[in-house]
Amino acid sequence: MHRAVRASSRTGLLFIDLDHFKAVNDGHGHAVGDEVLRQVAERLRAELRAGDGVGRLGGDEFVVLVEQLTSEAALVELAERTAASLARPFTTSAGEVVLGASIGVVVEGDGATDASALLNDADSAAYRAKASGRGRVEVFDDDLRAELAQAAQVEADLREALAADQLVLHYQPVVAAADGRVLGYEALLRWQRPGHGLLGPDAFIPVAERTSLVCDLDRWVLGTATRQLASWVADGSAEASTTVAVNISGRHLVDPSLVDDVEAALAASGLPASSLVLELTETVLVSRPLAGSQLDRLRALGVGVSIDDFGTGYTSISQLQDLKADTLKIDKSLVWAESAGAAELVRLVVHAAHAFGMVVVAEGVEDEAQLARLREAGCDEVQGYLLGRPGPRPSAPAPAPAPRSSRG
Numbered sequence: 169m170h171r172a173v174r175a176s177s178r179t180g181l182l183f184i185d186l187d188h189f190k191a192v193n194d195g196h197g198h199a200v201g202d203e204v205l206r207q208v209a210e211r212l213r214a215e216l217r218a219g220d221g222v223g224r225l226g227g228d229e230f231v232v233l234v235e236q237l238t239s240e241a242a243l244v245e246l247a248e249r250t251a252a253s254l255a256r257p258f259t260t261s262a263g264e265v266v267l268g269a270s271i272g273v274v275v276e277g278d279g280a281t282d283a284s285a286l287l288n289d290a291d292s293a294a295y296r297a298k299a300s301g302r303g304r305v306e307v308f309d310d311d312l313r314a315e316l317a318q319a320a321q322v323e324a325d326l327r328e329a330l331a332a333d334q335l336v337l338h339y340q341p342v343v344a345a346a347d348g349r350v351l352g353y354e355a356l357l358r359w360q361r362p363g364h365g366l367l368g369p370d371a372f373i374p375v376a377e378r379t380s381l382v383c384d385l386d387r388w389v390l391g392t393a394t395r396q397l398a399s400w401v402a403d404g405s406a407e408a409s410t411t412v413a414v415n416i417s418g419r420h421l422v423d424p425s426l427v428d429d430v431e432a433a434l435a436a437s438g439l440p441a442s443s444l445v446l447e448l449t450e451t452v453l454v455s456r457p458l459a460g461s462q463l464d465r466l467r468a469l470g471v472g473v474s475i476d477d478f479g480t481g482y483t484s485i486s487q488l489q490d491l492k493a494d495t496l497k498i499d500k501s502l503v504w505a506e507s508a509g510a511a512e513l514v515r516l517v518v519h520a521a522h523a524f525g526m527v528v529v530a531e532g533v534e535d536e537a538q539l540a541r542l543r544e545a546g547c548d549e550v551q552g553y554l555l556g557r558p559g560p561r562p563s564a565p566a567p568a569p570a571p572r573s574s575r576g
C-alpha cells in the first residue's frame with residue numbers, strides 16, 4: 169500500500185469466502201477438503217496477472233491483492249470471473265464436488281494505508297455477499313459503510329436496552345384447531361427503542377445474530393416468558409397446562425450455555441419443563457452439527473421442541489424422524505398458498521408429522537378459508553391474526569377446562 173501511495177496508483181483487495189466448504193470437509197473428510205483448497209488456489213492463480221498476490225487467510229478464506237489497479241470496474245470484473253471459475257465443479261478423489269464463492273471487493277481510498285481496515289472492509293463485503301445468497305460479488309461502498317455503522321449503533325443500543333428495561337414480550341395465542349381453546353402462547357420480542365417507537369424483531373434480531381448478543385436476548389426472553397406465564401397461572405388468567413413457546417436463535421442452539429439457561433429459567437419461575445416449548449427453525453436444526461446433542465440434553469429436561477417455519481427450508485419429509493421434535497410448525501407461506509398442490513402438500517406434511525408422533529401447528533392463519541383448509545388437512549393447532557394478534561397480555565381469557573383429546 170505504501171508502494172501504491174508513492175506511485176500514486178491504487179490497490180484493490182478481493183476477500184474470497186468459499187461456499188459450502190464445510191459440507192465437503194464433513195461429508196468427505198479433511199484430505200478431500202485439502203485437495204479442493206489446492207485446486208482453488210490454482211484457479212485463483214490462473215485468473216491473476218503476474219505480480220498480483222494471492223493468499224489463504226485460513227479455513228476457506230482467501231485474499232487476492234491487486235496492485236496498480238486501472239479501475240474499480242476492472243476489479244469487479246476480476247471478482248466475477250473468479251466467482252464463475254470457483255463455481256465450476258472440482259474433481260477430487262471422492263468424485264465431483266461443487267462449491268462456489270462469495271467475494272467481497274474493496275478499493276483502497278485515496279492515500280489510505282491502513283491494511284487491517286482494508287481487509288476488514290473486504291471481509292464485511294464478503295459477509296454481505298454470503299448473506300444475500302452466496303455465489304455473489306459485493307463491493308464495499310459508502311452504502312455498505314453507512315449500513316455497517318447503523319448496525320453497530322443498533323447493536324450498541326440493544327446492549328443498553330437489555331439493561332434499561334426497553335424490551336417487552338408480546339404473546340400470541342396458539343389455539344386448538346377443533347374448538348379454539350387457548351393451549352398456549354408464543355412469546356414474540358419487541359423493543360421500545362427511544363426515538364424509534366416499538367420495533368419488531370426483524371428490525372434488530374438479524375443484527376444481534378451477528379454476535380453472541382442474540383444469546384443474551386434469548387436468555388432474557390426465556391427468563392421473562394417463563395416468569396410471566398407462571399404469574400398468569402398463579403392469578404388464574406391461564407390454565408396450569410398452558411404452554412409458552414420461545415424462539416431460539418441458531419447461534420444459541422450451538423452455545424453450550426443454552427441448557428443451563430433453560431434450566432435456570434424453569435427453576436426461577438417454578439414452571440414445569442412441560443410448560444416450555446423451544447422453537448427452532450428447520451434450517452438451523454438440519455444445518456448445525458452440534459444441534460443434535462444439545463437437543464438431546466434439552467429433551468431430557470422435558471421441554472418441548474418445535475420445528476419452526478417448516479416448509480421454507482430444504483428438509484425432506486423423511487428427515488422429520490431424525491429431527492427429534494415434538495411439534496411441527498407449518499410456515500405461513502404454506503398456509504397462505506391457495507393452489508391445489510399446496511393443499512396436498514399440507515395434507516402430506518400433517519400426515520407424515522402425525523406418523524412420527526408430532527403435533528402439527530399452523531401459523532399465520534388470517535381467514536376462515538385457511539382455517540377450514542387446515543382443519544380439513546388434520547392440523548391440530550392454529551395461530552394467526554384470525555385467532556388473536558400478538559399483544560402484551562394473554563389476548564383471550566382462559567376458557568373452562570376441557571379434555572385435551574386432540575393433543576398427540
Ligand code: C2E
Binds near residue numbers: 357415558
Ligand atoms: P416467527 O417465529 O415465524 O413468528 C411469527 C411471526 O408472524 C411474528 O412476527 C408474528 O407477529 C407474525 N404473525 C402471527 N400471526 C400472523 C398472521 O396471521 N399474519 C401475518 N402476516 N403475520 C403473523 P414478529 O413478531 O415480527 O417476529 C418475526 C420473527 O422474529 C419471528 O418469526 C422469529 O423468527 C423472530 N423472533 C421473534 N421473537 C424472537 C425472540 O425472542 N428471539 C429470537 N431469537 N427470535 C425472535
Ligand code: CA
Binds near residue numbers: 354
Ligand atoms: Ca416462531
Ligand code: CA
Binds near residue numbers: 477497500531
Ligand atoms: Ca414461524
